[in-house]
Amino acid sequence: TSADPVLYRATFMHTPRSPFADAEALHAEDDGGLLVAGGTILASGPWAEVRAQAPEAPVTDLRGGLLLPGFVDTHVHYPQVRVVGGLGMPLLDWLDRNALPEEARLADEGYARAVAREFLGALAMNGTTTALVFGAHYAGAMHAFFEEAATSGLRTVAGLVVGDRLLRPELHTTPERAYAEGRTLIERWHGRGRALYAVTPRFSLSASEGLLDACGALLREFEGVRFTSHINENVTEVEVVRGLFPEARDYLDTYERAGLVGRRSVLAHNVWPSDRELGAMAEHRCSAAHCPCSNSALGSGFFPLRRHLAAGVHVSLGSDVGGGTGFSLLKEGVQAYFMQQLMGADGVALTPAHLLYLATRAGAEALDLGDLTGDFSAGRQFDAVHLSPPPGTPLAAVYAHAEGPGRLLAATFASGTQGDVARVWVGGDEVYARG
Numbered sequence: 001t002s003a004d005p006v007l008y009r010a011t012f013m014h015t016p017r018s019p020f021a022d023a024e025a026l027h028a029e030d031d032g033g034l035l036v037a038g039g040t041i042l043a044s045g046p047w048a049e050v051r052a053q054a055p056e057a058p059v060t061d062l063r064g065g066l067l068l069p070g071f072v073d074t075h076v077h078y079p080q081v082r083v084v085g086g087l088g089m090p091l092l093d094w095l096d097r098n099a100l101p102e103e104a105r106l107a108d109e110g111y112a113r114a115v116a117r118e119f120l121g122a123l124a125m126n127g128t129t130t131a132l133v134f135g136a137h138y139a140g141a142m143h144a145f146f147e148e149a150a151t152s153g154l155r156t157v158a159g160l161v162v163g164d165r166l167l168r169p170e171l172h173t174t175p176e177r178a179y180a181e182g183r184t185l186i187e188r189w190h191g192r193g194r195a196l197y198a199v200t201p202r203f204s205l206s207a208s209e210g211l212l213d214a215c216g217a218l219l220r221e222f223e224g225v226r227f228t229s230h231i232n233e234n235v236t237e238v239e240v241v242r243g244l245f246p247e248a249r250d251y252l253d254t255y256e257r258a259g260l261v262g263r264r265s266v267l268a269h270n271v272w273p274s275d276r277e278l279g280a281m282a283e284h285r286c287s288a289a290h291c292p293c294s295n296s297a298l299g300s301g302f303f304p305l306r307r308h309l310a311a312g313v314h315v316s317l318g319s320d321v322g323g324g325t326g327f328s329l330l331k332e333g334v335q336a337y338f339m340q341q342l343m344g345a346d347g348v349a350l351t352p353a354h355l356l357y358l359a360t361r362a363g364a365e366a367l368d369l370g371d372l373t374g375d376f377s378a379g380r381q382f383d384a385v386h387l388s389p390p391p392g393t394p395l396a397a398v399y400a401h402a403e404g405p406g407r408l409l410a411a412t413f414a415s416g417t418q419g420d421v422a423r424v425w426v427g428g429d430e431v432y433a434r435g
């Protein structure tokens with residue numbers, strides 16, 4: 001990262017505020033400028049105004065494309081990059097037949113490192129600059145992951161996944177070992193460079209009360225550590241959890257009782273929440289990570305976004321690779337839109353501004369990284385994705401002729417892909433360049 005100022009000239013858009021709260025939240029600059037020094041945005045606005053503040057600074061001209069804040073994926077599994085596309089199974093069968101056999105292979109640290117490289121490369125080439133990463137069940141695989149993540153330059157929040165029942169024996173740990181390995185990983189990696197640690201029981205179905213308590217101990221002991229897990233994804237899963245925790249009020253309560261739910265907790269899916277759970281989630285100020293492609297692929301159900309919003313629960317977006325079908329948060333955005341459309345009166349009519357917010361700012365806030373990233377306001381890190389459709393593609397034609405920022409953004413979510421991502425930066429460092 002150069003400490004000298006650099007000026008980026010581009011059509012850019014961002015959502016510094018939530019479009020769910022403010023209909024005017026989309027901020028678009030047709031000819032915009034971003035002044036960046038030492039990785040931090042110093043000024044953001046119309047080109048002429050920003051240029052006037054730094055008349056001598058070298059200019060990176062990104063006109064002809066669209067510059068967006070880097071995407072924030074708040075639920076994605078690193079060990080599942082090679083098992084994307086296992087279609088035709090509901091969650092618990094999919095885990096047994098598709099995901100867990102592959103996750104067991106990460107016992108081999110060399111294998112895990114190769115998978116970590118593929119995974120981090122896939123995030124970057126899709127414009128994801130920050131990710132809450134569901135890790136592996138092996139401490140060695142997590143050390144390899146954090147080493148590779150440091151090399152990649154991406155912002156990652158990740159942790160050792162723990163379970164002590166109902167997976168496969170080679171994936172099981174104990175509360176004592178989960179605590180000890182978690183502690184070592186936190187001391188080594190939490191807050192180092194762009195990495196943070198997330199305490200990560202796989203889900204209550206595969207976690208004894210003792211294991212969840214060990215997770216709670218880590219959260220209490222180490223400042224700033226995040227929490228993530230799965231919740232209310234599939235009706236069969238919810239029933240099994242109810243049977244395993246007869247004392248708990250509901251699925252959320254299995255986590256609440258262990259002290260795992262707070263402002264820095266992200267719970268993936270929540271397709272089947274009760275009103276009690278939604279109210280409690282709002283009170284705890286935790287987040288729900290909505291994973292629409294996964295919910296469709298595994299037939300999990302329709303995410304009740306309207307009920308989350310009405311209860312005041314913060315919602316962000318996740319790709320849930322490999323239950324999900326790919327790394328693009330553009331695709332997750334449009335799939336969220338599709339599913340809400342199909343819900344009729346129960347759905348929320350999402351606009352392009354909502355999709356951008358869900359893919360960027362909402363994720364930064366879910367991770368409590370809102371001061372650092374998620375939009376192009378002055379003071380944020382320059383985390384950005386430059387979309388520039390290859391000449392001759394249909395999206396390039398839209399970019400050349402779109403009338404207004406809303407149309408441009410809508411077309412980007414509707415048909416943009418990995419191939420349209422030209423360059424990606426994190427903290428002013430280029431982490432991906434096409435070709």
Ligand code: GUN
Pocket residue numbers: 077091095099202203230233294320323
């Ligand atoms: N619940 C527990 N583990 C998983 C997983 O790997 N993927 C999904 N989608 N749900 C889960």
Ligand code: ZN
Pocket residue numbers: 075077134230268320323
């Ligand atoms: Zn998941």
